[in-house]
Amino acid sequence: MATSRLRWLRYGRVALAALTMLMLLALICHGVAAGEYWLEVQFGPAVARAWQLFSPAGAGVALLVLVLTLVLGRVYCSVLCPLGILQEFIGWLTRRRGAAPGNHPRLRYGIAVVTIVLLLFGWSLCLRLLDPASRFGGMVATLVAPWYTALYNRLFPDDMLIVRPLALPTLFIFGVLPLLLLTALVLWRRRWFCTTLCPVGTALGLVAKCTRLPLRLTDACVKCGQCQKVCPAGCIDIAQGSIDNERCLRCLKCLDACCFEAVAWGRRPAKAAAVAAAAGEKALAAGESTAKPAAAAAADARDGALPQGELTRREVLVGVAGVGAAACAGAALLRPGGVLRAGAGAGAIYPPGAGSAARFAALCTGCQLCVRNCRGNVLRAAGDGRPGLVHLVFDRGMCEFNCMRCSSICPTGALRPMTLPAKQRCRIGMAHFDPSLCIAVQDGVDCGACAEHCPTGALQMKDDGPGRRIPSLNPDLCIGCGSCEYPCPVRPVRAMRVEPVAIQVQADDPGEFFRQRREHAPLPKPAAGGDDGWLL
Amino acid sequence: MDRRNFLKSGVATAAATAVLADLSTIPARADEAKTDGGNGGSEVVAVRNGSAVAMFRKGIEALGGMTAFVKPGQKVVVKPNIGWDRTPEQAANTNPELVAEIVRQAIAAGAAQVQVFDHTCNEWKSCYRNSGIEAAVVAAGGKMLSAHDEKLHYVEKSCPQAVSLKTAKIHQAIIDADVFINVPVLKHHGGAKMTAAMKNFLGIFWDRSFMHKNNLPQCIADCALYRRPDLNVVDAYRIVVANGPRGKVAEDIRELRYQLLSRDIVAIDAMATKVIGYELADVPYIALAATAGLGVADFSRITVKRLEA
Numbered sequence: 001m002a003t004s005r006l007r008w009l010r011y012g013r014v015a016l017a018a019l020t021m022l023m024l025l026a027l028i029c030h031g032v033a034a035g036e037y038w039l040e041v042q043f044g045p046a047v048a049r050a051w052q053l054f055s056p057a058g059a060g061v062a063l064l065v066l067v068l069t070l071v072l073g074r075v076y077c078s079v080l081c082p083l084g085i086l087q088e089f090i091g092w093l094t095r096r097r098g099a100a101p102g103n104h105p106r107l108r109y110g111i112a113v114v115t116i117v118l119l120l121f122g123w124s125l126c127l128r129l130l131d132p133a134s135r136f137g138g139m140v141a142t143l144v145a146p147w148y149t150a151l152y153n154r155l156f157p158d159d160m161l162i163v164r165p166l167a168l169p170t171l172f173i174f175g176v177l178p179l180l181l182l183t184a185l186v187l188w189r190r191r192w193f194c195t196t197l198c199p200v201g202t203a204l205g206l207v208a209k210c211t212r213l214p215l216r217l218t219d220a221c222v223k224c225g226q227c228q229k230v231c232p233a234g235c236i237d238i239a240q241g242s243i244d245n246e247r248c249l250r251c252l253k254c255l256d257a258c259c260f261e262a263v264a265w266g267r268r269p270a271k272a273a274a275v276a277a278a279a280g281e282k283a284l285a286a287g288e289s290t291a292k293p294a295a296a297a298a299a300d301a302r303d304g305a306l307p308q309g310e311l312t313r314r315e316v317l318v319g320v321a322g323v324g325a326a327a328c329a330g331a332a333l334l335r336p337g338g339v340l341r342a343g344a345g346a347g348a349i350y351p352p353g354a355g356s357a358a359r360f361a362a363l364c365t366g367c368q369l370c371v372r373n374c375r376g377n378v379l380r381a382a383g384d385g386r387p388g389l390v391h392l393v394f395d396r397g398m399c400e401f402n403c404m405r406c407s408s409i410c411p412t413g414a415l416r417p418m419t420l421p422a423k424q425r426c427r428i429g430m431a432h433f434d435p436s437l438c439i440a441v442q443d444g445v446d447c448g449a450c451a452e453h454c455p456t457g458a459l460q461m462k463d464d465g466p467g468r469r470i471p472s473l474n475p476d477l478c479i480g481c482g483s484c485e486y487p488c489p490v491r492p493v494r495a496m497r498v499e500p501v502a503i504q505v506q507a508d509d510p511g512e513f514f515r516q517r518r519e520h521a522p523l524p525k526p527a528a529g530g531d532d533g534w535l536l
Numbered sequence: 537m538d539r540r541n542f543l544k545s546g547v548a549t550a551a552a553t554a555v556l557a558d559l560s561t562i563p564a565r566a567d568e569a570k571t572d573g574g575n576g577g578s579e580v581v582a583v584r585n586g587s588a589v590a591m592f593r594k595g596i597e598a599l600g601g602m603t604a605f606v607k608p609g610q611k612v613v614v615k616p617n618i619g620w621d622r623t624p625e626q627a628a629n630t631n632p633e634l635v636a637e638i639v640r641q642a643i644a645a646g647a648a649q650v651q652v653f654d655h656t657c658n659e660w661k662s663c664y665r666n667s668g669i670e671a672a673v674v675a676a677g678g679k680m681l682s683a684h685d686e687k688l689h690y691v692e693k694s695c696p697q698a699v700s701l702k703t704a705k706i707h708q709a710i711i712d713a714d715v716f717i718n719v720p721v722l723k724h725h726g727g728a729k730m731t732a733a734m735k736n737f738l739g740i741f742w743d744r745s746f747m748h749k750n751n752l753p754q755c756i757a758d759c760a761l762y763r764r765p766d767l768n769v770v771d772a773y774r775i776v777v778a779n780g781p782r783g784k785v786a787e788d789i790r791e792l793r794y795q796l797l798s799r800d801i802v803a804i805d806a807m808a809t810k811v812i813g814y815e816l817a818d819v820p821y822i823a824l825a826a827t828a829g830l831g832v833a834d835f836s837r838i839t840v841k842r843l844e845a
Contacts, residue, residue: 158682162659375659400659402621402666439749446820448727449748453657457784461726467820469727487657489749514785534842535794536582536810 006261010252016079017088024082028140028372029148030161036409039369041065041080042133044200045411048124052363052413069204073211076204077194077249083132083182084194084201086139088251090186091232100234101192103247106319108195112202113323124412127365128389130199133411134367135178141368141381142166142175162377165396170383174368190232195247205246213266214245215254221262227254348391349480349500351379352399352426353407353415356503357388363414364389370406370415378482379406392428394482394498399428401455401481424455427507429480429498431458433473437495440470450484450496456510459484459496471496476508577837578800580807584793586845588634588773591795594845595769596641599797605767608646610714614638614678615765617721617736618654618669620782621662627774627789628782630721632668634771634795638717639678651709653681654739660684683707683739690742693762697828700751701758705742710763718765718801722772722808724780724788728752730819731781732808733768733801734760757824760801764830768804770796772811795845802831803838 020038027035040046040057043065049058065076077084091097115126127134146166153160185193194201217227221241228236231254235247243254243263254263347357351370354360366389371379376397382389392399404423407415418426435441440448440461450471451459458477461469471484484496581598583591596602606612616630624632635652642650652673656663660682664670670680683689690705710716720736727748728735737759738744747755772794776783783789794811798804802825809816816822816833826833 157685157688158680160682160685160688375662377659397659400621400662402662403659446727446729446752447748448725448752449745451726452781455782455784457779460779487745487748489745511785514779514787518787532842534582534584535792535813536807536840 006252006255006263009265010256013075013078013250013252017085020080021082021085021089024136025140025144025148028137028369029145030152031373038080039133039409039411042411043076043081043204044127044131045133045365045367045413048119048127048363048365049411049413051119052122053416055413058413065204066207069207070210071212073208073213073215073245073248073250074201074204075250077201078251081132081194081200082136083198084191084249086136087182087186087191087193088232090183091190094183094187096187097229098186098188098190100228100231101189101195102234103244104196108197108202108205110319110322111197112199113319115199116203117323122359123362124365124414126199127412130197131365131367132198132200134365135182137367137369138174138381139179141372142171143179145372162375164371164374164377165380167380167384170381173383174366174381190234191249194249195233195235201249208248209246211245214268215243215248215250215263215265216268217241217243218262218264220260222260224259226257226259227263230254230257347387347500349393349429349482349498350388350391350504351406351415352404352423352428352504353410353418354428354504355416357500358502360390360414361388363412365412365414366390367411369409369411373405373409375403375405376400376482392482394485396486398453398483398486399481401483422506425479425506425509427479427501427505429482430475430501431473431478431480431484432497432499433471434493434495434497435470437490437493438471439490439495440468444468447489449487449489453483453487455479455481455483456507457514458507458510474513477510477513479507577839578798578803578832579839579841580796580798580800580803581841581843582807583795583797583843583845586793588631588771588795589637591773591793591845592634592637592769592797594843595795595797598841598843599767599799602641602645605717606642606645606647606715609648610646611712612642612647612650612715612717613709613713614642614650614652614673614717614719615710615736615740616652616654616669616719617731617739618663618667619657619739621658621666622783623666624668625774625789626783627721627776628723629663629667629669630719631771631773632672634769634773635669635719636672636676636678638719638769639673639676642715642717643677647715650678651681651713652678653683653707653709655683655707655742655744656739681707681709686742695758695761698758698761699824699828700754701747701761704746704759704762706762707740707742710740715767716763716765718768720768720770721775722770722794722812723776723783724778724812726780728756728819728821730805730809730812730814732770732805733765734805734821734825737762753821754824756821757828757830760825760830761828765801766799768796768798768801770804770808770811772796772808775812777812800831800838802826802833806833806835807838807840 023035023038026032027039041061043062046058046061049055050062069076118125149161149163223238225238228238232251233247233249235244236254350357350360368381371381371390376399378392378394378397378399379390380393401424404418404420407417439445446469448461451461456477456479458474460472462472464470480498482498485494485498488494488496581595583595614635616635618629620628622628639650664680673680689707691708691711692703692705694703718733718736720732723731725731725735734756738747772792774789774791776788777790779788796804796807802822805822806816809819822833825831832838
């Protein structure tokens with residue numbers, strides 16, 4: 001019988017996984033700040049952030065996860081990765097066991113290497129498709145958050161959450177399709193995604209291979225196959241009596257399933273194999289090439305001389321060729337005027353910190369964190385016909401002047417974090433004024449909605465004949481925040497519209513501008529009049 | 537419950553039902569005498585040189601104290617300007633201490649509940665929080681209401697005597713209130729030239745876009761027809777004199793340390809033009825409102841009581 005001690009290990013894993021799930025759901029659906037810790041530790045985005053921004057925090061987090069993996073194995077995949085947890089949940093919910101996933105090192109390494117190479121060249125395409133955190137974010141933002149918002153607003157009408165528009169294509173691209181695919185994979189081959197497709201999993205697997213505390217089968221094993229039956233990663237080879245720690249996801253189901261306590265988690269007892277392994281590692285640490293046979297022997301001993309986990313020369317060659325081809329294809333697609341940049345152009349308005357349309361198009365993974373956290377309700381995910389995975393639309397609000405939540409929460413570095421003063425001068429678009437549509441110009445009525453909302457003073461109402469005040473735009477101060485477009489009352493086409501800019505630059509400083517202007521034309525002082533200096 | 541009370545409540549319920557049934561149209565000016573001060577003129581109390589709280593205490597005392605406005609058990613709505621995600625020092629919103637003092641005094645006068653809201657221009661939670669008004673009101677015992685959901689918070693009303701704003705969606709709390717205290721901040725305004733008591737009414741309606749499109753000054757004048765305020769307090773402790781109503785830089789702000797109080801929404805705006813230094817004719821909606829009979833804009837018919845705090 002499984003002992004309660006080992007069973008509690010699995011319960012602990014489930015509890016930690018549930019906590020991760022809860023915190024990330026709270027972050028995405030409700031903007032709960034504590035959830036950001038769980039977002040921070042997501043490995044794929046942390047690596048992207050570390051590279052794109054040379055972020056020490058991102059590098060630190062990535063290193064921490066690697067150390068954790070080196071010590072305990074791929075526990076990340078079972079307690080920190082939301083997509084891994086979701087797959088466990090789907091498996092548990094459907095009660096159906098697909099066949100165990102096979103071992104496909106070529107495919108696995110190929111995907112990981114292509115991911116890394118493209119990332120080095122500044123293109124997050126593979127993360128966009130396969131980063132578990134980003135895809136989980138997309139699913140929750142489109143499938144869960146709208147329902148949560150509706151429910152919450154019904155329960156708490158005095159503290160309502162922002163109701164965000166969701167285009168049908170967005171729902172399918174980010175929500176329905178990925179969830180259906182993932183569910184199909186789980187039903188077909190359990191956690192095939194984690195052991196084969198996921199670049200994060202593969203990277204961690206390479207470290208987990210050298211874990212100090214491996215999961216292994218002891219001499220008590222009677223080869224009943226119970227552990228192999230429950231393993232969702234297909235990493236137990238009962239015939240060889242071995243567990244492949246590179247693919248083991250640390251779900252700990254085998255600990256629970258084994259009636260003989262033959263699955264152990266920890267150092268192997270001092271035996272010949274361990275001695276050989278220790279010798280091999282020592283040699284590796286010394287970096288001696290002559291120790292190679294010993295290291296190989298040690299690895300063989302550790303993995304039970306399992307040849308299938310090792311790469312043959314042919315596989316290496318094929319892999320290198322594949323990566324080269326992918327890199328060339330990527331460079332061709334990404335070059336200015338290439339397929340992927342042609343569409344990017346200045347096609348839409350991107351969040352502050354995006355840098356340029358092209359940069360943002362290459363780096364955003366579409367995790368939807370910025371969309372869900374936008375206070376102005378202007379960020380939209382792809383699917384409404386505009387280019388870019390995320391862009392701004394000013395039909396429900398404006399980019400709030402004092403808010404920079406999108407750039408501060410972006411986990412991948414696609415949006416550069418900024419100080420508030422820098423964000424308040426970051427030009428994400430340029431207002432375009434059409435006098436032929438403006439009611440103040442055409443009908444001579446007082447309106448001023450645009451100038452009233454403009455946070456920088458780029459728009460002012462200027463006297464234009466007796467009793468007439470019309471908008472006047474100073475492009476040097478305009479940051480394209482949409483504070484003019486949103487309140488403009490003209491329909492169907494507004495007189496104030498924000499046009500995209502190809503590159504984000506800093507607009508002029510309004511403080512300096514107004515101070516200089518007033519040195520020449522000071523504001524009139526309120527007249528001191530009446531008795532005792534009363535103004536009235 | 538004895539028979540008498542039963543009958544009383546029955547009659548009251550019937551009357552209330554009748555009134556409610558009639559509410560979808562705003563009745564003609566029933567309380568005109570109240571703003572006229574009895575002799576065809578209006579009274580404005582001006583206080584200066586004190587903190588916003590001290591000036592209010594002085595001013596309300598001159599108007600007979602809060603008990604002259606709030607009776608025990610009444611529902612009170614206080615409507616400050618919370619339009620912008622700006623700090624109190626930036627003077628784009630009403631002084632939070634002033635709002636809190638009004639809430640405190642209304643509660644002390646026996647108000648059953650004091651509610652505070654504004655239909656903000658920036659995202660409402662940021663405005664409520666960063667203006668300092670939410671914290672001050674809650675600490676004073678009032679309740680902040682949200683005002684940003686068309687279906688949830690607004691009811692459609694019509695007003696036949698309005699010139700431009702014939703129908704409008706108005707906040708439910710204003711309809712339900714026994715006492716309505718209007719607490720704007722005085723500012724320059726790019727579109728309407730000046731914002732004070734009347735312009736503050738845009739924050740009790742849903743569709744500002746309609747007003748901007750359909751003769752803004754006339755719509756501002758029409759707004760007050762939907763619900764006369766029982767008391768107006770114009771906060772001019774700090775005022776935005778340029779780049780209003782939001783204010784862009786520190787130089788846009790003057791510390792004047794004034795406060796105006798009046799029952800007459802037109803008279804108080806007329807006097808406010810003097811405080812900020814405009815001509816009456818610069819602010820067209822004041823004359824329009826006077827023509828509509830909402831109050832007195834003629835300086836010779838306005839009595840000003842000047843007080844030092």
